[in-house]
Amino acid sequence: MSQLKKASWYDISGKVISSGRVSNVDLKKGKGEYEYRAVCDRCNGSGVVKRFYRSQCTKCHSSGYLFTTKREVYTLNALFTVNRPVACRIYREIKSLTAEAIPTVLENWIASNFGLVNQIKQRAADNSFLKSLTEQLTAGRILTEKQLSAAKRTLEHWR
Numbered sequence: 001m002s003q004l005k006k007a008s009w010y011d012i013s014g015k016v017i018s019s020g021r022v023s024n025v026d027l028k029k030g031k032g033e034y035e036y037r038a039v040c041d042r043c044n045g046s047g048v049v050k051r052f053y054r055s056q057c058t059k060c061h062s063s064g065y066l067f068t069t070k071r072e073v074y075t076l077n078a079l080f081t082v083n084r085p086v087a088c089r090i091y092r093e094i095k096s097l098t099a100e101a102i103p104t105v106l107e108n109w110i111a112s113n114f115g116l117v118n119q120i121k122q123r124a125a126d127n128s129f130l131k132s133l134t135e136q137l138t139a140g141r142i143l144t145e146k147q148l149s150a151a152k153r154t155l156e157h158w159r
């Protein structure tokens with residue numbers, strides 16, 4: 001959930017706006033503003049038009065931009081009220097990302113019992129009890145304390 005709560009800003013179309021560009025933040029409403037600059041279509045933002053020699057763009061008066069305006073940005077929550085379909089899409093994307101990023105209980109357990117799990121796996125072919133433990137892990141169930149101490153005792157044989 002922490003990833004979802006972290007303030008990310010989106011414009012009305014769902015484009016991510018970096019928080020450094022956002023001002024006038026109203027966290028209660030989940031809104032802010034960012035400076036939107038429309039690139040000049042004649043000089044493409046360079047402020048210069050090439051003809052026989054490099055000349056200043058007269059359309060944008062060499063600023064490279066036709067106009068600068070403030071546009072509203074929204075947190076994901078606020079985006080749900082102004083552009084629900086886009087907000088739903090973003091929400092699904094974030095959710096699938098975080099689901100992959102958060103380790104499962106099993107992964108956490110394996111990580112904290114890494115050495116022992118490795119030994120069990122290495123000896124699984126030699127011992128039916130250890131084999132059953134690896135099968136249990138493959139099925140996604142962590143080992144009980146009882147099973148762990150039994151596994152340790154079994155592994156003593158190869159010391």
Ligand SMILES: [Zn+2]
Pocket residue numbers: 040041042043044045046047048057058059060061062063064065
């Ligand atoms: Zn221009």
